[in-house]
Amino acid sequence: MSGRRDEGMAAVIDLSILDTAPVWHGSTPARALRESADLAAEAERLGYLRFWVAEHHSAPFIASCAPPVLAAHIAARTSRLRVGSGGVMLPNHPPLVVAEQFGTLEALNPGRIDLGIGRSPGTDPATARALRRVSAPPGSDAYREQVRELLALFGPRAPGEISAVPAEGSRPQIWLLGSSVDNARFAGELGLPLAFAHHIRPENAEPALRAYRAAFRPSQLCERPRTLLAASVLVADDDDQAQWLAGPIAVIIHQSLKGRRDGPNLTPEQAATYAWPAAERAEVRERMAAHLIGDTETVRRRVAELVELTGADELMAVTVVHDYEDRVRSYELLAKAVAGLG
Numbered sequence: 001m002s003g004r005r006d007e008g009m010a011a012v013i014d015l016s017i018l019d020t021a022p023v024w025h026g027s028t029p030a031r032a033l034r035e036s037a038d039l040a041a042e043a044e045r046l047g048y049l050r051f052w053v054a055e056h057h058s059a060p061f062i063a064s065c066a067p068p069v070l071a072a073h074i075a076a077r078t079s080r081l082r083v084g085s086g087g088v089m090l091p092n093h094p095p096l097v098v099a100e101q102f103g104t105l106e107a108l109n110p111g112r113i114d115l116g117i118g119r120s121p122g123t124d125p126a127t128a129r130a131l132r133r134v135s136a137p138p139g140s141d142a143y144r145e146q147v148r149e150l151l152a153l154f155g156p157r158a159p160g161e162i163s164a165v166p167a168e169g170s171r172p173q174i175w176l177l178g179s180s181v182d183n184a185r186f187a188g189e190l191g192l193p194l195a196f197a198h199h200i201r202p203e204n205a206e207p208a209l210r211a212y213r214a215a216f217r218p219s220q221l222c223e224r225p226r227t228l229l230a231a232s233v234l235v236a237d238d239d240d241q242a243q244w245l246a247g248p249i250a251v252i253i254h255q256s257l258k259g260r261r262d263g264p265n266l267t268p269e270q271a272a273t274y275a276w277p278a279a280e281r282a283e284v285r286e287r288m289a290a291h292l293i294g295d296t297e298t299v300r301r302r303v304a305e306l307v308e309l310t311g312a313d314e315l316m317a318v319t320v321v322h323d324y325e326d327r328v329r330s331y332e333l334l335a336k337a338v339a340g341l342g
Contacts, residue, residue: 027264057123087177184196300340319334
């Protein structure tokens, strides 16, 4: 077990949001994107540190496909909130283009832009081919070289070298995303902050963050190890309501396990009538156990346990809730829950 700070769990951790612009049954991608921007404004009001948007492709249940475009819109709607990608899936893009895009964002919003970079294509193999690149396997030299190429484009360039012009003097805060021990170690070797996908591979969180700290080498980008956990969080006024609102999450998990997510997310009412075999229900319940779901007291306790286990500096909440008002309410209650750790 690793402790984050010597003073223990009395310290308040930073709190942020990862949004996918979820598309719900009966709604539209356009509405999902508008709600994502509205939510960012609420996050700033509530005092959240950063708001990241994901990259997914050809997924009818997610509208967040173009992080730099959506981040630009959100940055224009806010004034203090850090805005960025969680993340840009680097195998889908030439590093030069990514450096130009995020250099532009940072130049226009100095000190407010984050560039989270990841390895997955964020889609199925056929769509990955349509994007003209295929994700490199974990730990591959190809992906690592892409990351190093991108980092170099934000640094000094010799005369005659290819230059991402807007990136010169306008480097965003760069994070490496990952869900494996190997990728966490790579982030440490580069001296980058690590954003760990607890919502994808919760069992890897503690060993990955431990490996990251052991491998960390201070750099111009990050002087000391810095970690955040992106975790599935849903807070409501009582535990029963939270479990009701989480019904669609259980369906999402089941459909993902079956490999057949082919439509928008279901509403809680639709999820309540969704049927699957008892054996599969058990597997879904097991996976749901890693989600932080409940009232303020329940989630406060779960957050404290998670931070004590991993020593994370920051919690980045992924909250998938049907009604926009319930989603905002969840983030309000989460802010109260985390403040209660102080």
